[in-house]
Amino acid sequence: MITLASDFGSPYPAAMKGVLLSRADDPRLVDVAHDLPRGDPRSAAFWLRFVLPEFPPAVHLAVVDPGVGTDRAAVAVRAGDHALVGPDNGSLVPPARALAEASADAGADPEIEVFAVRTDDPRSSTFHGRDVFAPAAAAVHEAGVERMDALDSLDPVDEYESVLFSDAxxxxxxxxxxxxxxxxxxxxxxxxxxxxxxxxxxxxxxxxxxxxxxxxxxxxxxxxxxxxxxxxxxxxxxxxxxxxxxxxxxxxxxxxxxxxxxxxxxxxxxxxxxx
Amino acid sequence: MITLASDFGSPYPAAMKGVLLSRADDPRLVDVAHDLPRGDPRSAAFWLRFVLPEFPPAVHLAVVDPGVGTDRAAVAVRAGDHALVGPDNGSLVPPARALAEASADAGADPEIEVFAVRTDDPRSSTFHGRDVFAPAAAAVHEAGVERMDALDSLDPVDEYESVLFSDAxxxxxxxxxxxxxxxxxxxxxxxxxxxxxxxxxxxxxxxxxxxxxxxxxxxxxxxxxxxxxxxxxxxxxxxxxxxxxxxxxxxxxxxxxxxxxxxxxxxxxxxxxxx
Amino acid sequence: MITLASDFGSPYPAAMKGVLLSRADDPRLVDVAHDLPRGDPRSAAFWLRFVLPEFPPAVHLAVVDPGVGTDRAAVAVRAGDHALVGPDNGSLVPPARALAEASADAGADPEIEVFAVRTDDPRSSTFHGRDVFAPAAAAVHEAGVERMDALDSLDPVDEYESVLFSDAxxxxxxxxxxxxxxxxxxxxxxxxxxxxxxxxxxxxxxxxxxxxxxxxxxxxxxxxxxxxxxxxxxxxxxxxxxxxxxxxxxxxxxxxxxxxxxxxxxxxxxxxxxx
Missing domain, CATH: 2.40.30.90 (Bacterial fluorinating enzyme like)
Structure with missing residues (x-):
């Protein structure tokens, strides 16, 4: 199962679906939302943290990426039975922690693991959802979340961005x-x-x-x-x-x-x- | 097959999808619409009556629910080969009658049967789509429409709300x-x-x-x-x-x-x- | 696989989904977009040409149809491993050519073939997405793109509309x-x-x-x-x-x-x- 979330509106998400269906073997695709607040990794982190823990184990492709084409990294995050793929701008970490905690209740690793996605020169500088993140999500789906660390295209990293929500x-x-x-x-x-x-x-x-x-x-x-x-x-x-x-x-x-x-x-x- | 309709906009419907996929065994999910006129069971009844009869047998989760969290009941309706799950505010009955009539053409029971959904204390008072109706729809899907009357969580009822459309x-x-x-x-x-x-x-x-x-x-x-x-x-x-x-x-x-x-x-x- | 694109907004696309699911045998449905610029075959041609080549072989139901109910024809187009079904207003041809070219890279026929869809008197004059195009797409899906020319309902034609994009x-x-x-x-x-x-x-x-x-x-x-x-x-x-x-x-x-x-x-x- 691959879920899709973005701030792309329409019809750009369909290009990501095409790539996922071309590269992964008959994955179930589930749209989460494609009208997340535009260019706002913070709101994306909130909504993904809210929604994704309802799902069974899945690969979550989540692209709210105001820095597309700059030198911000692409990351894949393992969180219990789930994986998230998207830009390294903090939006993936709060939902990843929530997924890891939920998985920990079922005995899985409560820690998240973050990997940098190595990419060849992408087709575009402005649509990494299609050219970088969807291919990476398809690769993780094909490898399986358990074995994603064996992918050549993923390198474990210790430093990554995270959105922080202040406490009241x-x-x-x-x-x-x-x-x-x-x-x-x-x-x-x-x-x-x-x-x-x-x-x-x-x-x-x-x-x-x-x-x-x-x-x-x-x-x-x-x-x-x-x-x-x-x-x-x-x-x-x-x-x-x-x-x-x-x-x-x-x-x-x-x-x-x-x-x-x-x-x-x-x-x-x-x-x-x-x- | 489970269809989803609501007035939730985005991204709340995704939480319902997560619940359905977590609780039912690999159901096909089909979005009907999530921008039905907000808080308007009457328009929901019209559109569901228009759209649902095009579908093959399915469980239809339909949540336009301005009374969420009040004492309005949750209902599941059997209509021929189909079932509908949602709030008891009248929105489900016109489409249920249309589905029952269409099924009757194929020899099935032309009457609808309405069940109250018994629910434990839901997680929230404001999102019964996630906490009451999606779990009930998953349960009906797992039992099968034919055997939904055997579910402990469903009690047949004789009284229920219905939207009436006046004739010209x-x-x-x-x-x-x-x-x-x-x-x-x-x-x-x-x-x-x-x-x-x-x-x-x-x-x-x-x-x-x-x-x-x-x-x-x-x-x-x-x-x-x-x-x-x-x-x-x-x-x-x-x-x-x-x-x-x-x-x-x-x-x-x-x-x-x-x-x-x-x-x-x-x-x-x-x-x-x-x- | 059947993809769906239209300018129908909501909830009309759901009626097309119901028809496809009723008439085809368990097809995978993928929404491309239902908010294509309204009544604009030219923009539809652009976006479909942009998005569809990302997909694996599929039947693409694409309905932007300002002339619904008039005497414009309904067409099905074979383009390599893909087929497109929709109104004969030019919107399908640029994406069909792009799909045929992409298929040609893999050794398939680089030419597109256009068929007129013969239809019985449709249920409505205003919703051919439901009444003409979805049934035709289901028929092509059931026959298979390779054998679609054997369908009684399809007649090869030499003349058809095409959107042309001027060069800069x-x-x-x-x-x-x-x-x-x-x-x-x-x-x-x-x-x-x-x-x-x-x-x-x-x-x-x-x-x-x-x-x-x-x-x-x-x-x-x-x-x-x-x-x-x-x-x-x-x-x-x-x-x-x-x-x-x-x-x-x-x-x-x-x-x-x-x-x-x-x-x-x-x-x-x-x-x-x-x-």
Whole structure:
């Protein structure tokens, strides 16, 4: 199985599919997404970390590559039963660590291994998805993840890029965090762990952003707030989200990736918390 | 075979694919659409009824679910050789009836059977596509549609939601209907049966909407009208559509789902009709 | 293997998938793109010619069909080990020739063969993707490309439409061309062969368009120019592109398909070229 993710829109991903089908022996292909935020390895890392652990063992071709054609390396990463192939810009490492951890639960190696992909002169300088990464993913698929280290085209490396996600600062009754991504619905996903809202569902929280300060309900799910109303909830990735039921949270709260969010419970409510 | 439809955009559908591939034994996955009109079970019902009967027997995972995380039930529906899995908000029943009727032509049970899906506490309250419906669809796929009633997780139910599409009022020379959906091209699909236009192709019809009243040509296909011109034709679902050749009918006629449309032939032309 | 390409958006392509899966015996389906520029056989020809040669032998269902329902013919084209099925509007011939040439390198027939598809009265006049082309593609898939000429439904024809791409006029130090397509990133792909830039990388070129005249850097890849800056490079199809690093070249240069582009090197730099 080979999954494909990119920021290529259309129809460039089809060229990668053609290469994979030409070079690998009847691989199952599964599209993850081809509209990842453009040129943004950080958002790619978030979404791949979110999605890829749902998959059975696979080779994941993941190309969000603003540095295509420069001297950034091409890498293949072994993570438990999975492998990832893409540019060395940090986007592959957080999902690789998540895959390795999940595999470790099943007794596999919890460490990731990173390999540089040696490539002959590629056909183009602007489409390494087709010319470098898809051939490398096909080669890993044909060798098998277990035996990928035997590929001549892969050299183990100790140094590689990684996206780091900063932790939110969480105190009793107050959390200072930032937006990691905004999803397709306009939900602004923060780095504040969902547990911050424990004991507050049905109550409210004060949200401070560049858009101002407001007290909004803490709900279990979108439809617990009236349509069009802002809300705070725990998203499916386990983080606090600033949302609007049937609307866009990013617009209501004036949020975008990297912007800061301060959440606080007022004193009376905080005193109700177990200490 | 498992088909997938949702209003999730991207990349959330990939998490459902991962779950299906992890839990079912090598199922073929086919994307139907992941940009169904957001939060609109009615449009979902229309499109699924339009598309799913083209498929061979399959399990159809269909998640347009504005009530995610509330107490609306999860359902699995058996419809002939097919099964549908999704929220109990009415979106599954019209396509299920269409699939059952098509199967009945081949000698199968023309009735649909609806089951409530019993779920353990799901991982999230906001992404039941991943946490409730995909696991249920995988279970139905593994059991087989014929034996899905033997699944412990399914309980037959007699009461369930269904989207109802109102019939147009059709008289000689006049039809009063409404827009069911607007498609990606901007074609406004009404509930007026295509037969209303019988005998009028090459003539014209008066269309009255909130956008005004106009006499427009009744054509066999888009290109029978000049580019940019409004027209009325019978769409591929058998209903009358208000379109613009190489333009957007919804804008030209000021139409949107639920808005009313009155079609009438002027007297002279009506008199030409066989009575 | 059957690939699918169209300008249908969503969810119409799913109806074609259903038909293919119902009529062909377990074909692998691969989506190429369903957002090809709408109603534009010329852009379709470009993109299909770019993408399809990456694929192993397959049947390619390609439907960009502004004349649906008119008397334009339906055609199936044999091109080496590949077949293409779609409307006779020229969109299939450039990719067919590219596929035949690629197959010829492997010893196969370098000529394309075009067949008219005989169809019974189709179910609709507006959705031949579902009603004419998908059934024809399924029939070719079942017969096999080698034996497709034995199909009763196919009649060889000598006359058919073809999109022609004009060549750029290239002189020493000066090229007069036009934009073929604008891609999803906003890159304006011209018909000037990439070789025109040989020996000029790291230098600059004067670009004249309806948007004005400017001297811009000639780079190896996007990131060789600062973010937001216009540039000229050779794209992955081998043509000169007018781009912006992390921005839209079509907007910066005021370009769209069909608009003219004049590229020239100033005299001093031209004198540096080998003659």
């Amino acid at each position: 600062r969480v105190e009793t009754g107050r959390a200072v965090g930032e937006v990691l991504v905004v999803d397709d619905f306009g939900n602004a996903v923060t780095n504040v762990p969902g547990s911050f809202l424990d004991g507050h569902r049905g109550g409210s929280v004060t949200v401070r952003t560049s858009g101002g300060e407001a007290s909004v309900p803490v709900v279990e799910t979108f439809a617990d707030a009236p349509a069009g109303d802002p809300l705070v909830t725990v998203g499916s990735h386990g983080y606090v989200e600033c949302d609007v039921n049937r609307g866009r949270g990013d617009e209501a709260f004036d949020l975008a990736p990297g912007r800061s969010v301060v959440l606080s419970f007022d004193e009376e409510e905080t005193q109700l918390l177990p200490t | 009022r059709v008289e000689t020379g006049r039809a009063v209907g409404e827009v069911l959906v607007v498609d990606d091209f901007g074609n406004a699909v009404t509930n007026v049966p295509g037969s209303f236009l019988d005998g009028h192709r090459g003539g014209s019809v008066t269309v009255r909407t909130s956008g005004g009243e106009a006499s427009v040509p009744v054509v066999e296909t888009f290109a029978d009208a000049p580019a940019g011109d409004p027209l009325v034709t019978v769409g591929s679902h058998g209903y009358v559509e208000c379109d613009v050749n190489r333009g957007r009918g919804d804008e030209a006629f000021d139409l949107a789902p639920g808005r009313s449309v009155v079609l009438s032939f002027d007297e002279e032309e009506t008199q030409l009709l066989p009575t | 006029r290239v002189e020493t130090g000066r090229a007069v061309g036009e934009v073929l397509v604008v891609d999803d990133f906003g890159n304006a792909v011209t018909n000037v062969p990439g070789s025109f830039l040989d020996g000029h990388r790291g230098g600059s070129v004067t670009v004249r368009t309806s948007g004005g005249e400017a001297s811009v850097p000639v780079v190896e890849t996007f990131a060789d120019a600062p973010a937001g800056d216009p540039l000229v490079t050779v794209g992955s199809h081998g043509y000169v592109e007018c781009d912006v690093n992390r921005g839209r070249g079509d907007e910066a240069f005021d370009l769209a398909p069909g608009r003219s582009v004049v590229l020239s090197f100033d005299e001093e730099e031209t004198q540096l070229l080998p003659t």
